[in-house]
Amino acid sequence: MKTYGGGHTESHTDWPEPLASTGIWNVGALALPATMLSICSAAVFAMVFGFLQLGGARQELFVVKSPVAAIVGGIAAFISWIIVYRCRHRPGRLWPRLWGLALASLNSAIAVLALIFPDRSWSLALAVAGLSAAMALTPRLGKLRPDSVWVQRVGPLSLAIVLVMVPSSCAVRSAIAKNTEDRVERRIQQFRLWTEKVEEVTSFEWSRMEESPEVATKKLGKLAQLSFRGEIDDTALWRSVDTLGKNMELASAMQGLTAAVVAGLAPDRGPRVSDLKEAAIRWNDQDKRWEAYGQFPRLSEITGSYRHELGRLFGELASRDESGTFVSLVDYRQHYGSQRELLRGHLNETTKSWTDNWAAFEVPQHAELIGRERVPLYDVLQAPFVNSEAGTFSPGQLGQLMSLPLQRTKALAQGVAGCEGGSSFSGETSPAQAAPKAPGCHCQNYEERNREYFRLDCYSYSPRQTGTGAELRIEMRLVYQAGGPRRRLRGDSLPAEIYFHFLIPEGAERDGFGEEVMTALAAAARDPQKTRVYSADKGGSVAGGFTVERSGRVSRVYRPKVVGLRGLTPEPNALQVRVVPKGSEGMAGG
């Protein structure tokens, strides 16, 4: 047999044996890729969780806002279940499939735990560890062929994943902890800033809002922009604050804010309709019709909104955490409780105001704090319309009012619109005493048919059915009349008449309302010591009128009459009640 050359020359001599060492890539041949990735994933989970839980008490700073941890856990569970689903038909040993299933179950449980304990650092640590483990396992979703170089590189890749994940998790932890620290500081500063804003609004010169309602509206807008919802019971924040030792600082800032809000609701703070120079309506004597004060709806709206917004903010400042976990939060809750009582006092005080009582009912918490939806008529009639050292008078004190000399009335009405000039009779007041003693009242001194008149008109309001504004509820006039034509009023002149308009509420039955008014008026007029009330009806009913006697001076209260307030649109109906001294019925009847 002949042989010839021309054969191939072997260029390689370093062929490997089937199980020869793979050198530096030996680490990649420790196990098959599925197993390597599972081991890596388990290691990542343990190491990331371990690292995130290191750091002592400061680990509590590793928190994020709810429901971020739950979302992270949910994403981890989603990825894990996808891996389990996609790999469910893979052949091979038990360990990789067991780890996949365990991780998916674990991540699902972590997502639920993160929902239940959103503010705990361990729940976030578990969620991040679970997500890291799931990410480490995601290469299993890729396809790998036996001749791929990645069969050997998956091992080192796994190691790289661990090496990247662990420091990454530490960096994430540091970043989140720093962020939490900053968040605590920012929150404390935020509370202080809010306090400043509230004080800025509440200290505004609201009595002059009539002059610049736009500015007042802007101020009010600042209140409307504030919101403390969810800021108080942020347990993650309280825990972080505890960790940082700034709990007193935070509690103090929060207490300051709560106090500022409640202070803004004091009866003498904020806008009041009693400060307005004009009432909601007035009688135009020349045109003989009623005129509405065009600014009143807007100004009363501002007044009501102010209290509504402050009340809302106070409600948002409430803590509902009753766990008692954080001492500072418990202290704050106690402080809040005391402020609540203070607010209750403010509202009760406000309801005693003849003119401004309605504003108490614009505070959202009025029902729980003062237990009613509006001030009863009797209470309104008992509310003083003038309150000074010289005396306190309420519209229901018919006996006293009918005995009130003009000189004293003018003294009491010092400073109210129309009486700015002071009294020429008493000389009791000085220019320095400019503060109105009868807020919500208006003076008129005029002549009519050659007679001099003096009227003190006082108004009481109720909340509107819609919005936060007010509407007229009662108008009271204390009328003085000169003794005869071309005669002047004297300082000792007594009222010629007390004149009421009770606006009939929408939907109210007139007779029933009339009886309610007369009953309340009679009750308010009655003074067991000095004032007696006699019914004009033998049956004892005061609905048809009654007589008031005080110190021998008798006044007659006539049966109410329904009148339309002509000139207003729409024209409201009111119950007109007149109180006239006995002996001057002719005037009353005129």
Add this chain to the structure above:
Amino acid sequence: MADDPKKPFRWDEDDDEVVETTATSSMVTQEMPTITDPPPWARSFDRLSREEPQRARLETTETEEVPSPALTVLESLPEFPEPVDTPPGVDGDPSGPWDFTLHATPDVEQDQAASGEEELEVQDDEPFDRPDAQKLGIVGGKGVGKTYLFQAMVYRSYAGTQSGALTYYLENDGMHLFIAHGEQGDSGRRIARTGAASTLNRADFIKKYRQWERLDFTKETNQHWYRLRLDFRTGLLGRTRSAMDVEFFDGSGEGLIGATQLTDEDREVWDRAYLTAGVMVFCFPLWAAFPGNDLTDEEWATRDQLISGLEQVIKNYNDMRRRHNERKPVTSILALTMSDDRRSALQSLYGRWISPYLDSPNTYLKQLRRGTGIARYLSNARKISEALHEEFASVSDPRIASIPQSLDFGRGVPWMVALSAIDGARLDQIEKSYPNPDDPRRLREVRGAAPVPVHVELPLLVALCERENALM
């Protein structure tokens, strides 16, 4: 025969008088029978009764005529008849045009006839064509060792614990073998339809291989469809037993796969066998790619035929894909068979990659039961493949150098696996020493020396990864 046990042995050495050196491969050692001499097993099918479809029985007599084709018998079979207790082997006697490919193997029936066992139970347990089966195409020209490779695969995966790189995945006793009943094409020379599948007796299937008997070339009249079912555990908790079916068409390298002129019927078989195969194994002897310097003229001529055969196979495969406008990527493997053959120039490859495994199979099989072993094994297999690519690139013969690029079917150049289905030198030695297969001395000798297939499970692992992404 070479004396140095580490030196690659040359296949068919000293068999000049029996080796076909021109038109046929050196692997052919048996005399071809005439086509007018139908084998007894084929004749036996005419006895199958239409009246007894559930349990078809037959008697075989060597002198009987063949009055009806086996197709008739198959048509009479119910959809799911009784099991086959005595399944066929793979490569029985060469057969003529009447040699219909059926579920029974000639050898087994011959053996049965010889031993007086004349009953054959047949079972169609399920349809052979299953859409979920992973088709593994093993193609190559004539004499490249396709049938040996499949026999070696069956042999290697027979025992779960000795399945090499597959051990990690397989269940114990997790291999099953099926054969398609098949139906004749119009010409009576092709399996045009696969029909139902029957389980095969694995021990009988590998009997010849195990006993070092030389396998014949697969003729176009003796082609079979096989399904190798590999069981493995799967499911969320690993309690589900799943299986991967690898379909293999044992086609004739000369008459079909490497045929230069394909008929419509040929194309139909090509389509059925390989069009949907996700993994294609192209067999080519290592020595033909990298011949040594001591080849004879005849061996150079044989090499030329092998190269031409592979070229024709690749052409036929590409034509099929083009005909069906098939764009789906296919993973290709270039199985460099007969890597133990001493005619190869890559003797270092033999010494490092083949010989250690061949000499100490248990050492490797034991290590390959663990994931660590498989990972390292695959790493080295990849290095071998990369080095072989470089070897191909360094060959001056463009017919060889172009092979890797011509096997890129959308998944990149092929993975090259140098493997050995059986120790060729040992086979030659036994055959030379004991020409009579029934020689008791021969049986005694082969009883103590089982064949060692080397790296033959790698294509199966590729198929498993292709289907189930097993590594991940």
